[in-house]
Each structure stands twice: as structure tokens, then as C-alpha cells.
Amino acid sequence: MLKQYSFEETAVQTFDDKTSLAMKTENLQVFYGANHAMHDADLAFPKNQITALIGASGSGKSTYLRSLNRMNDGIATVTGKIWYHNVDINEPTVNIYEIRRHIGMVFQRPNPFAKSIRENIVYALRANGLKNKAELEERVEKSLRGAALWDEVKDSLDKSALSLSGGQQQRLCIARSIAMEPDVLLLDEPCSALDPISTVKVEETLLELQKKYSIIIVTHNMQQAARVSSQCAFFHLGHVMEYTPTGTMFSNPQIPVTQDYIAGSFG
Amino acid sequence: MxxxxxxxxxxxxxxxxxxxxxxxxxxxxxxxxxxxxxxxxxxxxxxxxxxxxxxxxxxxxxxxxxQNHVSLTKFLFGTNWAPDQGHIGALPMIVGSFAVTFAAAIVATPFAVGTAIFMTEISPNKGRKLLQPVIELLVGIPSVVYGFIGLAVVVPFMRHVVGGSGFGIISATFVLFVMVLPTITSMTVDSLRAVPRHFKEASLALGATRWQTVSRVILRSATPGILTAVIFGMARAFGEALAVQMVIGNAAIMPKNLISPASTLTSQLTTGIGDTIDGTLPNNALWSLALILLLMSLFFNALVRVIAKRGQLKHER
Known part of the structure; x- marks a missing residue:
């Protein structure tokens, strides 16, 4: 039986230097019809760092993440403010396509298109009007290198992306996202469908990528959060309970619910 | 116990x-x-x-x-159909059948795909509640009703607009277009619904617009299914007898244009089968037309299988 924890007792850090932030949410609420799935999420994400969102299944972490680039449009109602470059991108007047070009997303299940490896990366670039062949080629190589996939696929760019292994497919999805040169990269449990060796490769890729991008990653794997992230937010039943530097979260959790979760009492 | x-x-x-x-x-x-x-x-x-x-x-x-020692080439490429006098050139009917089939498929496909996209991507709710029953209803209407409407509405309309008798390939195409539309639409809807949701999500998350997502990802991966739908529609058009017979004019001559009376394999069969005596050349000639129909439907079936297999194989290598 799950213990009842008070949702009043939270420990969420704030950042004074606003210029160092990539994104920030204020009072973010998400409703699936009558179901209030996310309550009052106030989180700020520092630039060029990896922030991990952890918590048990159904804690709202994926729901929260999907709100950040408006992927919940048409699925759920999202209220509150999402600040990005001092613009509230949760306003209905904002161009969602433009947002998604700056805030890329990688999903839980590797989901390359049923096209060739090259086409998978070129697709979005073309959709955005990039036609120059040489430049497209250059972007393909650059993004595949960025996702640490280039050496494995450089001789088979015209092969179907579905012929790759799960780990390679996921890195292709990362490559596809960074080909758009976004600011922020959202990853929704990117390694949950992968074996340990592929997971290590994806994690190494992320650690490399944080030099250029701000990364927010949802994971239900606490060890993974400990390995890759600098900041860590703990979600519980649709509430943000604790948000601290990762080291603090795992060595000295501030409130009982986090202590129990880190200790493995539930989740 | x-x-x-x-x-x-x-x-x-x-x-x-x-x-x-x-x-x-x-x-x-x-x-x-x-x-x-x-x-x-x-x-x-x-x-x-x-x-x-x-x-x-x-x-x-x-x-x-x-038995009647008619040469196969004369049958397939002869243009004179007068079985009573021993002339059985079936080319006019073959051409007629293919003309109405392809014309109906070409006209119907854009409408069908458009409707299917509306039903699956643009307005799934209205699609399911409003359009789905309409399409199912259209499938269920007997072909004689389509033929009758064709005779009462389409033929006079064509007579008025393009001149001539109004009977001809263009009227048959119009009637067949309405008849194959629900077949192609409902099968296209199925193949669009079968496109994995994560393709759509991936595309949207990359900043692609809805139109780009539909045209470049969803339609692309549904292509084998849509081709299959079109072929099923063509098979239906190719095999339709009654409705076509009522509007095409039933003249067993080479169609010169789209508004002159013509005939198809099926319309010639239904017109002629009652007037012939078993075992005679005119009767046998009609059976040969039936054989062509049979071979064509086997061909359509084989084509569907090939496409399905291609679609599967392409991404397994």
C-alpha cells in the first residue's frame, strides 16, 4: 500500500540568474478531460545541462515533458505559463511548428520513419525549405556524428532505417532532432526499450550533446538519472515534489517522499 | 463435478x-x-x-x-463482333471494359483519398459518425439502382451537356465512379488508420506541419494499402455488369470517343447470354468473354498480393 504523502511539503530549487535558463514553467497544469494529471509545476531548466525528471509510472513526468513543446495539443488541456526566450509559448497564438523546430523531442519507442537513414534526417530539413543538396549532405553527416552513429552507418545511408538495431534507431531519432539545430532537446524515456550496451551509447551521446543543447530527459531509471543529469526533479502523482542538483537528490533527499522513492520503498 | x-x-x-x-x-x-x-x-x-x-x-x-477453330489473335484483336455471322473480334469489348475501369479509377481515387484523409486525419470524429455510415450505405445499394439513376439522371445530363445519345463510356465512367468510390474510400481509411501513430508524432515533433506530415509520412507509408484499395475498386468496376449495361449503349463496336455507345465484356455477356443456344459459336464466344473476365480477376488478385508483399519486404532488409 502506498503511503500518503503531503503534497504541501515540497523542496523545489529556483534559479536567480534568469539568463542562464533555457526554459521555465509557472503553474503548469495538465488535464485529460476531468483527470487532473499535473498540478502546479514550477520548474526552471538551466542552459547546457541535463535535467532528469524521475518518478514512478503515472507520476505525470511524461505528460509534463510533452507539454513543453506543445505535443499535448489536441490531447490534453494545458494551462499555466511556459517561458522560452521570455515568451509564453503556451499561448494559443504561438506558432507550434516554430516551437517544435527549437524544442526537439525524442520518444520512448525508437520511431524512425519507414524511409532510408538519409531520408529520415533530411525529411524535416526539406519540410523547412532547405533544398541545397550539399548542405543537406553536410547536415546529415554532422547530425549523425553528433548522435555518435556516423561510423556505424556512413556506408549504408540509403538502407532502410528500420533495418537498424533498436539502439541505432534511437540514436538516429536523436540525430534527426539535432539536425534541426534546436535549443532544447526533450527525451521521453529514450532508453527504456534498449539493451544496456545501447543505453550506454545513448547516454554517452547525451553527455556530449549537453555542450551544445539544453537537455530534459524523463527516465524511470534512477541510476540513469544519477549518471547523466546535473539537475533532477522528482514527480509524484502529478506533483513536483523535489527539484535539486542531482548529487543532492541522491545523497541527501530533502523530504520523506523522495527519501522513500530513492531508497526503493515504492516505484 | x-x-x-x-x-x-x-x-x-x-x-x-x-x-x-x-x-x-x-x-x-x-x-x-x-x-x-x-x-x-x-x-x-x-x-x-x-x-x-x-x-x-x-x-x-x-x-x-x-471446336469452332477461331484463332486466338482474331478473337483478341479483331474488331468485328457478329457471332451470328461467325465474326467474333472481342477487342471492342476489351477496350470498353478497360476504358471504363481505368477512367472510373482515375476519377475516383483523388476523391476517395481526400475523403479518407478527412475521415482519419482532419476530422476523425465527424468521419466516424457521419461519413462512415454514408459510405457503408453506398456499398450496400444494389447495382441496378445505380444503373437506374444513371439511366434517369446521368444519361440525359450527358446528352444535354456533351451531345449525342448520352449513352457511352463517359456515362458508364460516371456511374462506376460512384460505385467504386466507397470501396476505395473505406479501404484507404483502413490503411491510413493502420499507419503507426508514432510516425505522425515523430513528424510533428520535428516541426513539420500537418499537411507535410500527411503528405510525406502518412500517405507515403500507406501507399501499398491505397494501391490495393484502388485495385479492388478497379476489380469491382471491371466486373460490374448491370449498371454499366444500362448506361453504356451496348453497341459492340470500337468506341471512337467517350460519348459514343460502346460495350464492355460484362455488358455484352448479360445482353447476349439469353439469345444464344448452348454449344453454338455465339454461345461459346460469350463463354470466352467470361474467361477473359475470370483471368482479369485472377490478375487483379495476384497484383494485390504482389503489392502487399512488396510493401512488407521493402523495410525488412
Whole structure:
């Protein structure tokens, strides 16, 4: 039986230097019809760092993440403010396509298109009007290198992306996202469908990528959060309970619910 | 409960010969045999019916060439159809059939794909509640009704607009367009719904617009399914007899244009089959037309299979 924890007792850090932030949410609420799935999420994400969102299944972490680039449009109602470059991108007047070009997303299940490896990366670039062949080629190589996939696929760019292994497919999805040169990269449990060796490769890729991008990653794997992230937010039943530097979260959790979760009492 | 006890008792009273005990048939095994027997019987009957139809049409259809010694090239490429006088050039009907089939498919496909996209991507709710029943209704309307509407509305309209008698390929195309539209639409809807949701999500997350997502990702990966739908529509158009017969004019001559009376393989069959005597050349010639129809439907079926396989293979390598 799950213990009842008070949702009043939270420990969420704030950042004074606003210029160092990539994104920030204020009072973010998400409703699936009558179901209030996310309550009052106030989180700020520092630039060029990896922030991990952890918590048990159904804690709202994926729901929260999907709100950040408006992927919940048409699925759920999202209220509150999402600040990005001092613009509230949760306003209905904002161009969602433009947002998604700056805030890329990688999903839980590797989901390359049923096209060739090259086409998978070129697709979005073309959709955005990039036609120059040489430049497209250059972007393909650059993004595949960025996702640490280039050496494995450089001789088979015209092969179907579905012929790759799960780990390679996921890195292709990362490559596809960074080909758009976004600011922020959202990853929704990117390694949950992968074996340990592929997971290590994806994690190494992320650690490399944080030099250029701000990364927010949802994971239900606490060890993974400990390995890759600098900041860590703990979600519980649709509430943000604790948000601290990762080291603090795992060595000295501030409130009982986090202590129990880190200790493995539930989740 | 009682039965179990009874069986247990029975087993107890049996000998200690385990081999006999474990090999003998019980009610369960006999039920298995029954079930198997019934299924095999049904399959056997179906196979028998299909095989005898194939055999019947083929043997009757080739009689024109084996008994009446008409040459195959004359039959396939001759343009003079007068079986009473011994002329059986079937080309006008073959051309007529292909013309109405392709024309109907070409006209219907854009409408069908457009409707299907609306029903799956643009307004799934309205699509399911409003359009789905309409399309199912259209499938259920008997072809004689389509033919009658064609005769009462389309033919006079064509007479008025393009001149001539109004009977002809263009009227047949129009009627067939309405008839194949629901077939192609509902199958296209199925293939669009089968496109994995994560393709759509991936595309949207990359900043692609809805239109780009539909046209470059969803339609692309549904292409084999859409082709299959079009071919099924064509098979229906190719095989449709009654409605076509009522509006095409039934003149067994080479169609010169789209508004002159023509005929198709099926319309010629239904027109002529009552007037001929079994075993004579005119009768055999009609069977040969039926044979062409049969071969074409086998061809359409084979095509569907090839496309399905291609679609599967392409991404497994």
C-alpha cells in the first residue's frame, strides 16, 4: 500500500540568474478531460545541462515533458505559463511548428520513419525549405556524428532505417532532432526499450550533446538519472515534489517522499 | 463435478496398463476429430466449388478456339463482333471494359483519398459518425439502382451537356465512379488508420506541419494499402455488369470517343447470354468473354498480393 504523502511539503530549487535558463514553467497544469494529471509545476531548466525528471509510472513526468513543446495539443488541456526566450509559448497564438523546430523531442519507442537513414534526417530539413543538396549532405553527416552513429552507418545511408538495431534507431531519432539545430532537446524515456550496451551509447551521446543543447530527459531509471543529469526533479502523482542538483537528490533527499522513492520503498 | 468423479472411478477400475490408458480415445479427443472433420468438409466444399467454376468457364471458354477453330489473335484483336455471322473480334469489348475501369479509377481515387484523409486525419470524429455510415450505405445499394439513376439522371445530363445519345463510356465512367468510390474510400481509411501513430508524432515533433506530415509520412507509408484499395475498386468496376449495361449503349463496336455507345465484356455477356443456344459459336464466344473476365480477376488478385508483399519486404532488409 502506498503511503500518503503531503503534497504541501515540497523542496523545489529556483534559479536567480534568469539568463542562464533555457526554459521555465509557472503553474503548469495538465488535464485529460476531468483527470487532473499535473498540478502546479514550477520548474526552471538551466542552459547546457541535463535535467532528469524521475518518478514512478503515472507520476505525470511524461505528460509534463510533452507539454513543453506543445505535443499535448489536441490531447490534453494545458494551462499555466511556459517561458522560452521570455515568451509564453503556451499561448494559443504561438506558432507550434516554430516551437517544435527549437524544442526537439525524442520518444520512448525508437520511431524512425519507414524511409532510408538519409531520408529520415533530411525529411524535416526539406519540410523547412532547405533544398541545397550539399548542405543537406553536410547536415546529415554532422547530425549523425553528433548522435555518435556516423561510423556505424556512413556506408549504408540509403538502407532502410528500420533495418537498424533498436539502439541505432534511437540514436538516429536523436540525430534527426539535432539536425534541426534546436535549443532544447526533450527525451521521453529514450532508453527504456534498449539493451544496456545501447543505453550506454545513448547516454554517452547525451553527455556530449549537453555542450551544445539544453537537455530534459524523463527516465524511470534512477541510476540513469544519477549518471547523466546535473539537475533532477522528482514527480509524484502529478506533483513536483523535489527539484535539486542531482548529487543532492541522491545523497541527501530533502523530504520523506523522495527519501522513500530513492531508497526503493515504492516505484 | 459428478462427471469428474465418474471418470476418476472409471480410471481407477481400469487396468494398470498405462500405455493403453494414455492412448485410448476420450470424449475430448472425439470432439477434436469432429471439429477437424467439419472444418475440412467445409474447406473441401469451397475448394470443389471454386475449382469446378474455374474448370467449367475455362473448358467452355476455350471451346471457341478448339471446336469452332477461331484463332486466338482474331478473337483478341479483331474488331468485328457478329457471332451470328461467325465474326467474333472481342477487342471492342476489351477496350470498353478497360476504358471504363481505368477512367472510373482515375476519377475516383483523388476523391476517395481526400475523403479518407478527412475521415482519419482532419476530422476523425465527424468521419466516424457521419461519413462512415454514408459510405457503408453506398456499398450496400444494389447495382441496378445505380444503373437506374444513371439511366434517369446521368444519361440525359450527358446528352444535354456533351451531345449525342448520352449513352457511352463517359456515362458508364460516371456511374462506376460512384460505385467504386466507397470501396476505395473505406479501404484507404483502413490503411491510413493502420499507419503507426508514432510516425505522425515523430513528424510533428520535428516541426513539420500537418499537411507535410500527411503528405510525406502518412500517405507515403500507406501507399501499398491505397494501391490495393484502388485495385479492388478497379476489380469491382471491371466486373460490374448491370449498371454499366444500362448506361453504356451496348453497341459492340470500337468506341471512337467517350460519348459514343460502346460495350464492355460484362455488358455484352448479360445482353447476349439469353439469345444464344448452348454449344453454338455465339454461345461459346460469350463463354470466352467470361474467361477473359475470370483471368482479369485472377490478375487483379495476384497484383494485390504482389503489392502487399512488396510493401512488407521493402523495410525488412
Amino acid at each position: 459428478e462427471q469428474t468423479n465418474f471418470q476418476l472411478k472409471k480410471q481407477k477400475s481400469q487396468s494398470n496398463d498405462w500405455s493403453a490408458r494414455l492412448h485410448h480415445a476420450t470424449r475430448a479427443t472425439r470432439e477434436d476429430w469432429m471439429g477437424k472433420g467439419i472444418s475440412y468438409l467445409c474447406i473441401g466444399v469451397i475448394i470443389l466449388v471454386v475449382a469446378s467454376m474455374l474448370w467449367f468457364i475455362t473448358s467452355k471458354g476455350v471451346a471457341t478456339f478448339t
